[in-house]
Amino acid sequence: MAVYTDITDDELAALLADYDLGAPLAFKGIAEGVSNSNFLLETEAGRYILTVYESRTNPDDLPYFLELMRWLARHGYPSSEPMADRQGRLIRHVRGKPCAITGFLNGLSVRRPTAAHCREAGGGLAALHLAGEGFPMTRANDLGQAAWSSMFAGLEAAAEDLKPGLSRTILSDLALLAERWPRGLPTGVCHADFFPDNVFFTGGKFSGAIDFYFACTEAFAYDIAVALNAWCFEPDGSFNITAARQFLAGYEAARPLGQAERAALPILAHGAAMRFFLTRLHDWGATPAGALVKPKDPLEYERKLAVHRSSPDLVLFGDGA
Amino acid sequence: MAVYTDITDDELAALLADYDLGAPLAFKGIAEGVSNSNFLLETEAGRYILTVYESRTNPDDLPYFLELMRWLARHGYPSSEPMADRQGRLIRHVRGKPCAITGFLNGLSVRRPTAAHCREAGGGLAALHLAGEGFPMTRANDLGQAAWSSMFAGLEAAAEDLKPGLSRTILSDLALLAERWPRGLPTGVCHADFFPDNVFFTGGKFSGAIDFYFACTEAFAYDIAVALNAWCFEPDGSFNITAARQFLAGYEAARPLGQAERAALPILAHGAAMRFFLTRLHDWGATPAGALVKPKDPLEYERKLAVHRSSPDLVLFGDGA
Numbered sequence: 001m002a003v004y005t006d007i008t009d010d011e012l013a014a015l016l017a018d019y020d021l022g023a024p025l026a027f028k029g030i031a032e033g034v035s036n037s038n039f040l041l042e043t044e045a046g047r048y049i050l051t052v053y054e055s056r057t058n059p060d061d062l063p064y065f066l067e068l069m070r071w072l073a074r075h076g077y078p079s080s081e082p083m084a085d086r087q088g089r090l091i092r093h094v095r096g097k098p099c100a101i102t103g104f105l106n107g108l109s110v111r112r113p114t115a116a117h118c119r120e121a122g123g124g125l126a127a128l129h130l131a132g133e134g135f136p137m138t139r140a141n142d143l144g145q146a147a148w149s150s151m152f153a154g155l156e157a158a159a160e161d162l163k164p165g166l167s168r169t170i171l172s173d174l175a176l177l178a179e180r181w182p183r184g185l186p187t188g189v190c191h192a193d194f195f196p197d198n199v200f201f202t203g204g205k206f207s208g209a210i211d212f213y214f215a216c217t218e219a220f221a222y223d224i225a226v227a228l229n230a231w232c233f234e235p236d237g238s239f240n241i242t243a244a245r246q247f248l249a250g251y252e253a254a255r256p257l258g259q260a261e262r263a264a265l266p267i268l269a270h271g272a273a274m275r276f277f278l279t280r281l282h283d284w285g286a287t288p289a290g291a292l293v294k295p296k297d298p299l300e301y302e303r304k305l306a307v308h309r310s311s312p313d314l315v316l317f318g319d320g321a
Numbered sequence: 322m323a324v325y326t327d328i329t330d331d332e333l334a335a336l337l338a339d340y341d342l343g344a345p346l347a348f349k350g351i352a353e354g355v356s357n358s359n360f361l362l363e364t365e366a367g368r369y370i371l372t373v374y375e376s377r378t379n380p381d382d383l384p385y386f387l388e389l390m391r392w393l394a395r396h397g398y399p400s401s402e403p404m405a406d407r408q409g410r411l412i413r414h415v416r417g418k419p420c421a422i423t424g425f426l427n428g429l430s431v432r433r434p435t436a437a438h439c440r441e442a443g444g445g446l447a448a449l450h451l452a453g454e455g456f457p458m459t460r461a462n463d464l465g466q467a468a469w470s471s472m473f474a475g476l477e478a479a480a481e482d483l484k485p486g487l488s489r490t491i492l493s494d495l496a497l498l499a500e501r502w503p504r505g506l507p508t509g510v511c512h513a514d515f516f517p518d519n520v521f522f523t524g525g526k527f528s529g530a531i532d533f534y535f536a537c538t539e540a541f542a543y544d545i546a547v548a549l550n551a552w553c554f555e556p557d558g559s560f561n562i563t564a565a566r567q568f569l570a571g572y573e574a575a576r577p578l579g580q581a582e583r584a585a586l587p588i589l590a591h592g593a594a595m596r597f598f599l600t601r602l603h604d605w606g607a608t609p610a611g612a613l614v615k616p617k618d619p620l621e622y623e624r625k626l627a628v629h630r631s632s633p634d635l636v637l638f639g640d641g642a
Binding site: 008009010012023024025026027028029030031032040042104106107108109110111112201202203 | 329330331333344345346347348349350351352353361363425427428429430431432433522523524
């Protein structure tokens with residue numbers, strides 16, 4: 001849940017006066033996204049989401065995110081299209097914060113994805129990678145492998161608090177990942193946060209993706225690795241190889257993986273687990289007790305890290321292979 | 322903001338299977354209402370709100386609230402109509418809590434009502450009182466004058482914490498209100514919480530009311546008094562007599578007040594301020610630090626109480642009369 005910024009009817013009217021969207025008919029804060037404030041906005045012209053970007057989103061990155069969303073929507077990918085005001089601007093300001101109005105996307109996220117959902121989601125991720133081809137802007141992945149050691153610097157004590165001895169294990173993982181990190185894989189537009197809560201289904205079919213605020217230019221296979229970690233672990237911490245195979249089958253039906261991409265998946269999945277462990281560990285310590293948004297448990301990703309560490313081929317072959 | 326209960330896609334699908342509303346197309350928690358959890362629900366049949374009733378709402382009162390909402394909607398009042406499932410039930414359960422699906426109501430609430438909004442809101446309240454005529458159910462106002470002394474019992478220390486000497490002032494107010502409380506005024510269906518955040522406008526015109534979860538059988542003039550306190554005080558604590566006159570003019574254009582009702586407004590406004598002071602004082606002490614929902618400041622209503630105490634004719638004539 002996240003509504004950090006309060007927008008009055010007067011502030012909304014002032015903003016809408018610069019758009020060709022007609023008068024507002026409904027406006028409600030919605031509990032979607034954890035980094036920004038989102039509002040359902042219905043006007044005479046249709047339904048939209050007003051997003052107010054909070055401090056977590058770097059304003060310098062907004063042109064990339066919004067131009068990408070526009071590109072994807074215009075290249076047939078089911079995602080929210082940003083609306084331009086009468087001067088052509090996608091980014092405006094309200095209460096001193098950047099904001100944007102994007103189209104409303106139908107669909108529901110699933111809490112417990114089945115293998116069938118994983119297949120659909122895999123297809124949806126491949127479609128995103130294909131739709132992004134030709135997008136002229138780039139953005140480095142500032143939460144990619146090159147950043148992990150510096151992200152961990154200063155968090156050693158937090159890791160020890162979480163689990164004695166963990167700091168040393170993480171340092172050893174970081175060395176391993178630095179040594180074996182694959183280079184030269186096919187890259188392009190990646191979502192980089194393709195989690196079940198960012199993927200919509202209608203009637204069991206993939207119907208779109210939201211929250212492109214970590215999107216970047218990355219190895220496609222890394223995007224798959226992030227998603228495998230997010231979609232294919234059971235609540236008890238075990239890896240569901242059937243779900244993973246379905247995700248990959250759905251992906252490859254639209255974009256077959258090269259040999260190098262496939263071979264890289266295990267180390268990429270290990271690294272993708274590191275990326276989410278590190279940001280969750282950071283947020284865990286940085287969030288004051290009693291804050292509105294409860295930070296996500298870093299131990300969930302510590303356990304995923306441990307699984308990849310002990311069974312490096314798990315993602316491809318399962319435990320029994 | 323309030324989303325206390327988390328509903329999964331599977332739980333939603335199981336619930337909707339008993340309704341004739343088609344498949345879900347969108348589902349988002351919304352930040353509306355402080356006592357219950359509300360979700361925007363779009364299905365193939367239209368747009369709805371799913372409300373999950375939390376502990377504050379007495380389940381025994383739900384048939385009254387929901388039958389009233391259905392009555393009002395069917396008697397031309399712009400409010401959400403509850404949807405019955407295939408067995409005709411308005412109340413269902415999810416996660417062990419009662420819930421209901423009601424129609425989506427367009428409109429925006431206003432943060433800083435103008436005198437013109439007050440006139441519209443007055444008309445909207447009168448329309449509610451008229452539309453409720455003939456509604457066969459009744460519900461006593463369990464937060465009415467008869468309850469205030471027992472509501473204050475045990476809160477003396479909290480009142481002293483808020484402002485030294487306040488406990489004695491409140492006891493004296495309660496005695497005065499008990500002595501002078503008007504009897505025999507015209508009664509009927511009252512909203513009892515007709516605050517600006519529960520009233521919608523479209524294009525500056527009253528377009529509907531929500532949140533009937535304090536509705537009860539009460540003196541119509543008490544409902545007006547609650548609203549005058551909520552709509553006609555400026556942020557600096559002063560009473561805006563122009564706004565009050567406009568509210569009453571809007572009301573009386575649809576339902577003229579009798580002489581006794583008009584004469585009772587000052588003491589009713591004093592009492593209505595007491596009702597909201599007492600529940601806010603209770604919530605202030607009962608809400609743990611760091612809770613998701615910040616309790617409303619009881620001092621706002623302590624100041625309104627003081628205004629009515631020192632200028633008993635204010636509501637009708639203003640300071641200068």
